[in-house]
Amino acid sequence: MTDEMMVKELEEVVVRFSGDSGDGMQLAGNIFSNVSATVGNDICTFPDYPADIRAPQGSLTGVSGFQIHVGAGQVYTPGDRCHVLVAMNPAALKTQIKHCKPQGLVITDSDSFEAKDLEKANFSTNNPFEELGIKQDILEVPISSMCKESLKDSGLDNKSILRCKNMFALGLVCWLFNRNLSAAEKMLREKFAKKPEVAEANIKVLNDGFNYGANTHASVSTYKIESKEPKAKGFYTDINGNKATAYGLIAAAEKANMELYLGSYPITPATDILHELSKHKSLGVKTVQCEDEIAGCASAVGASFAGDLAVTTTSGPGICLKSEAMNLAVIAELPLVVINVQRGGPSTGLPTKSEQTDLLQALYGRNGESPMPVIAATSPTNCFDSAYMAAKIALEHMTPVVLLTDAFVANGSAAWKLPDLQDYPAINPPFVTPEMAGTWTPYQRNEQTGVRYWAVPGTEGFTHRIGGLEKSNETGVISTEPENHDKMVHLRQEKVEKIADYIPELEVLGDQDADLLIVGWGGTYGHLRLAMDFMREKGKKVALAHFQFINPLPKNTAEVLKKYKKVIVAEQNLGQFAGYLRMKVPGINIYQFNQVKGQPFVTRELIDAFTKLLEE
Amino acid sequence: MSEKVYTIQDYKSGQPRWCPGCGDHAFLNSLHKAMTELGVAPHNIAVISGIGCSSRLPYYVNTYGFHTIHGRATAVATGAKVANPDLTIWQISGDGDGLAIGGNHFIHTVRRNVNLNMILLNNRIYGLTKGQYSPTSERGFVSKSTPYGTVEDPFHPAELTFGARGRFFARCIAVDGAASVEVLKAAANYKGASVVEVLQNCVIFNDGTHASVATKEGRSKNAIYLEHGKPMLFGEQKEFGLMQEGFGLKVVKLGENGITEKDILIHDAHCQDNTLQLKLALMEGPDFPIALGVIRDVEAPTYDEAVTEQIEEVKAKKKYHNFQELLMTNDTWEVK
Numbered sequence: 001m002t003d004e005m006m007v008k009e010l011e012e013v014v015v016r017f018s019g020d021s022g023d024g025m026q027l028a029g030n031i032f033s034n035v036s037a038t039v040g041n042d043i044c045t046f047p048d049y050p051a052d053i054r055a056p057q058g059s060l061t062g063v064s065g066f067q068i069h070v071g072a073g074q075v076y077t078p079g080d081r082c083h084v085l086v087a088m089n090p091a092a093l094k095t096q097i098k099h100c101k102p103q104g105l106v107i108t109d110s111d112s113f114e115a116k117d118l119e120k121a122n123f124s125t126n127n128p129f130e131e132l133g134i135k136q137d138i139l140e141v142p143i144s145s146m147c148k149e150s151l152k153d154s155g156l157d158n159k160s161i162l163r164c165k166n167m168f169a170l171g172l173v174c175w176l177f178n179r180n181l182s183a184a185e186k187m188l189r190e191k192f193a194k195k196p197e198v199a200e201a202n203i204k205v206l207n208d209g210f211n212y213g214a215n216t217h218a219s220v221s222t223y224k225i226e227s228k229e230p231k232a233k234g235f236y237t238d239i240n241g242n243k244a245t246a247y248g249l250i251a252a253a254e255k256a257n258m259e260l261y262l263g264s265y266p267i268t269p270a271t272d273i274l275h276e277l278s279k280h281k282s283l284g285v286k287t288v289q290c291e292d293e294i295a296g297c298a299s300a301v302g303a304s305f306a307g308d309l310a311v312t313t314t315s316g317p318g319i320c321l322k323s324e325a326m327n328l329a330v331i332a333e334l335p336l337v338v339i340n341v342q343r344g345g346p347s348t349g350l351p352t353k354s355e356q357t358d359l360l361q362a363l364y365g366r367n368g369e370s371p372m373p374v375i376a377a378t379s380p381t382n383c384f385d386s387a388y389m390a391a392k393i394a395l396e397h398m399t400p401v402v403l404l405t406d407a408f409v410a411n412g413s414a415a416w417k418l419p420d421l422q423d424y425p426a427i428n429p430p431f432v433t434p435e436m437a438g439t440w441t442p443y444q445r446n447e448q449t450g451v452r453y454w455a456v457p458g459t460e461g462f463t464h465r466i467g468g469l470e471k472s473n474e475t476g477v478i479s480t481e482p483e484n485h486d487k488m489v490h491l492r493q494e495k496v497e498k499i500a501d502y503i504p505e506l507e508v509l510g511d512q513d514a515d516l517l518i519v520g521w522g523g524t525y526g527h528l529r530l531a532m533d534f535m536r537e538k539g540k541k542v543a544l545a546h547f548q549f550i551n552p553l554p555k556n557t558a559e560v561l562k563k564y565k566k567v568i569v570a571e572q573n574l575g576q577f578a579g580y581l582r583m584k585v586p587g588i589n590i591y592q593f594n595q596v597k598g599q600p601f602v603t604r605e606l607i608d609a610f611t612k613l614l615e616e
Numbered sequence: 617m618s619e620k621v622y623t624i625q626d627y628k629s630g631q632p633r634w635c636p637g638c639g640d641h642a643f644l645n646s647l648h649k650a651m652t653e654l655g656v657a658p659h660n661i662a663v664i665s666g667i668g669c670s671s672r673l674p675y676y677v678n679t680y681g682f683h684t685i686h687g688r689a690t691a692v693a694t695g696a697k698v699a700n701p702d703l704t705i706w707q708i709s710g711d712g713d714g715l716a717i718g719g720n721h722f723i724h725t726v727r728r729n730v731n732l733n734m735i736l737l738n739n740r741i742y743g744l745t746k747g748q749y750s751p752t753s754e755r756g757f758v759s760k761s762t763p764y765g766t767v768e769d770p771f772h773p774a775e776l777t778f779g780a781r782g783r784f785f786a787r788c789i790a791v792d793g794a795a796s797v798e799v800l801k802a803a804a805n806y807k808g809a810s811v812v813e814v815l816q817n818c819v820i821f822n823d824g825t826h827a828s829v830a831t832k833e834g835r836s837k838n839a840i841y842l843e844h845g846k847p848m849l850f851g852e853q854k855e856f857g858l859m860q861e862g863f864g865l866k867v868v869k870l871g872e873n874g875i876t877e878k879d880i881l882i883h884d885a886h887c888q889d890n891t892l893q894l895k896l897a898l899m900e901g902p903d904f905p906i907a908l909g910v911i912r913d914v915e916a917p918t919y920d921e922a923v924t925e926q927i928e929e930v931k932a933k934k935k936y937h938n939f940q941e942l943l944m945t946n947d948t949w950e951v952k
Contacts, residue, residue, distance in 0.1 A: 232951065235949070236950070251939050281926060282933070282934035282937055283939070286923055288698060294691065295688070295720075295721050295724070298684070298695070299695030299698070301692055301695065302664070302684075305662075306697075310695070325685060418944075420940075458703060463679050465681035468684060478675070
């Protein structure tokens with residue numbers, strides 16, 4: 001029977017696992033993504049989880065989702081809507097069905113659709129499918145009871161047995177996409193290395209799920225995704241943005257031959273950077289979980305003063321608290337990397353969701369004239385390069401640097417070719433040299449870069465005092481002299497502006513003679529790129545200029561923006577970058593596409609908006 | 617460590633700009649002397665302060681210095697110490713800087729036992745903003761922001777330190793130079809967060825706040841110099857002493873009611889249990905003398921050393937020690 005199974009060759013497929021936040025959906029999704037990556041597919045993932053750790057079981061607020069986009073060719077986003085939705089309970093079905101394509105497939109755990117379960121999800125009838133008007137194919141599988149049956153002789157207690165039901169769903173999905181289970185089994189054995197009985201129970205259920213699909217549902221079309229174009233040769237791993245950020249910092253410290261210090265305070269969605277760096281003590285990484293966000297940043301300023309590559313990580317609300325110490329680094333002219341994994345605001349806002357609403361805060365959210373370089377990571381894997389560049393600029397230009405990522409790129413993952421540090425530019429902080437002793441003063445500057453020289457405590461012959469008060473240029477002695485202050489304000493500004501000489505020019509992708517230039521920045525790159533590719537395939541002349549460097553802007557920014565008749569800035573805020581560009585490039589006429597939903601852009605909506613603008 | 621011997625001039629820098637008669641001048645002299653006697657090379661010292669009159673101090677010490685932001689000096693100093701545990705760090709704050717805006721950083725730095733010399737210059741007033749009450753001002757204190765008197769109780773720095781599990785607490789009076797130098801040296805020699813409360817006068821906005829112990833004569837009557845292992849005697853002729861009574865302390869006179877020196881409490885700064893040490897630290901006039909000297913001095917692991925030790929332990933255990941090796945700890949696949 002199975003031999004006659006129809007195999008659809010899909011270019012790409014999107015799968016979404018959803019269930020209670022304790023149902024292990026993130027793990028199932030992660031394994032499926034890794035299994036797909038190991039066969040050479042490109043992947044992009046999007047965990048969509050609730051802010052509550054354990055909302056009431058079966059409730060609508062407690063649904064946790066994990067979406068994976070698997071493609072034969074390049075994949076830029078986790079996909080708009082999924083082909084397959086796994087819904088482990090009625091609440092998941094109710095909240096997640098909107099993410100499923102009309103011709104998609106819904107897999108449910110029928111054991112979790114009893115009257116009491118339906119009630120928890122506020123269904124008013126006993127037919128949730130009819131009540132929701134579901135048109136998709138539905139595959140109702142008694143996952144819980146089969147899981148119990150499968151493990152009845154395992155010796156595990158009932159609770160532990162039911163924890164394996166995510167693997168049944170995963171097995172089923174693996175069957176659906178012809179995934180070999182050996183890679184998944186290997187991952188489970190590694191994950192549960194200390195509990196082999198749990199590993200074996202999960203593996204058994206995984207196989208049962210796979211076999212269930214093969215034995216009973218041959219009528220469902222299965223998909224196979226094969227690599228279309230081989231990627232560049234080399235070793236790859238699956239990496240999310242927060243981990244890539246941590247790796248970029250470690251790489252930069254090694255390249256600069258410095259020790260890495262992180263002062264931080266837990267905050268969603270940035271905490272995983274703290275977790276990741278805390279693991280790597282064998283690389284000499286020092287992590288201090290401070291008493292608050294303020295101390296996280298202030299201690300990093302102290303570590304920088306003492307000669308470490310100092311970093312503080314947070315999300316928007318934390319930046320509010322750190323801005324005072326960030327400003328100290330501005331006036332003291334000390335290197336510091338400040339990472340803001342943006343989430344929905346204002347205030348506590350949407351802690352687990354993604355926005356680009358902290359741009360102006362990063363640029364201007366401090367008292368006084370407080371210039372600070374701002375870099376924005378464009379994808380999960382670009383977080384590595386962006387973190388590396390943030391550290392390089394901070395160290396070489398003696399300035400705090402803000403790196404903006406967001407919940408979407410931080411939690412999303414993609415296949416990443418392991419980098420070779422030899423390919424990355426050297427990092428040379430402007431340390432004082434012994435021959436400077438005697439003539440050196442704290443605010444002497446390199447004429448070309450405007451950067452002061454760094455004397456680290458412990459260095460003989462260079463004792464000096466710095467601080468948050470305005471100081472005389474060159475000597476660093478406290479000064480309230482009007483002309484001096486004016487000069488220092490300009491010197492600090494010029495120092496940051498000169499960084500434009502050390503960053504790449506803005507690249508225009510797509511049609512150089514486009515009728516429409518799409519402009520974006522940071523984490524929306526994947527969606528904007530996809531929209532552009534699609535429109536060009538349809539014969540439209542479109543280009544994309546996506547900014548990674550925001551302050552200073554690339555030197556050719558004005559030239560690029562003025563070259564196109566129609567320019568639209570698409571961003572997940574009310575137009576912060578558009579306004580910034582209007583200020584920096586006077587006279588330009590730009591359109592805006594703004595959405596602030598806490599969710600990634602939907603490519604379809606972008607295409608519609610851009611097409612409409614083209615036709616106006 | 618350098619073999620060079622440094623003189624007091626090697627630690628001096630600039631011309632202090634505090635008001636004439638300010639307690640900060642006297643404290644600065646004691647700090648210069650203590651630094652000279654300790655002999656740590658100026659380039660291996662960092663003085664890190666917050667904001668306020670006393671926080672101007674780094675400019676007057678010829679070491680590495682960082683005049684930071686209001687209340688955050690302890691946090692900045694924590695980062696600097698973890699980054700470079702070889703530095704000797706003097707962290708300078710006033711009562712407003714350290715206990716109001718910086719209260720949270722103060723207690724957590726003490727709790728972590730970061731090896732810092734934490735100096736708290738306590739004049740019970742905001743001087744730089746021209747005379748508002750501080751968290752150490754007594755209830756009812758009249759200031760520009762409390763013209764009818766405060767309606768709140770003050771912190772006792774010792775109580776706060778002990779509540780944060782502080783292992784070292786000492787007290788001195790800014791104008792009492794010789795005793796201050798000894799206390800500062802003890803604080804520097806202690807490995808951990810050593811809190812020193814310096815009672816200090818503000819001639820402009822809170823003159824006479826520590827008047828009872830401002831003179832040598834006053835101190836002989838109203839203060840007791842505590843020394844580990846020595847009986848707790850005070851008075852012009854050492855005629856008074858401290859004894860335990862029930863859950864508290866009492867002042868007794870030698871020779872009265874048959875009391876002799878052997879009845880007097882012996883100071884134990886190293887006692888883990890801080891109950892009596894706290895009682896000593898909280899004594900105040902007119903019934904009790906103000907306790908000066910090292911009140912508590914108990915060994916404990918320091919945070920900065922523990923961070924370094926953990927790194928060494930993990931280095932010995934783990935198999936990856938550079939970025940390239942870190943990369944290979946991931947699940948990878950090869951595209952050929």
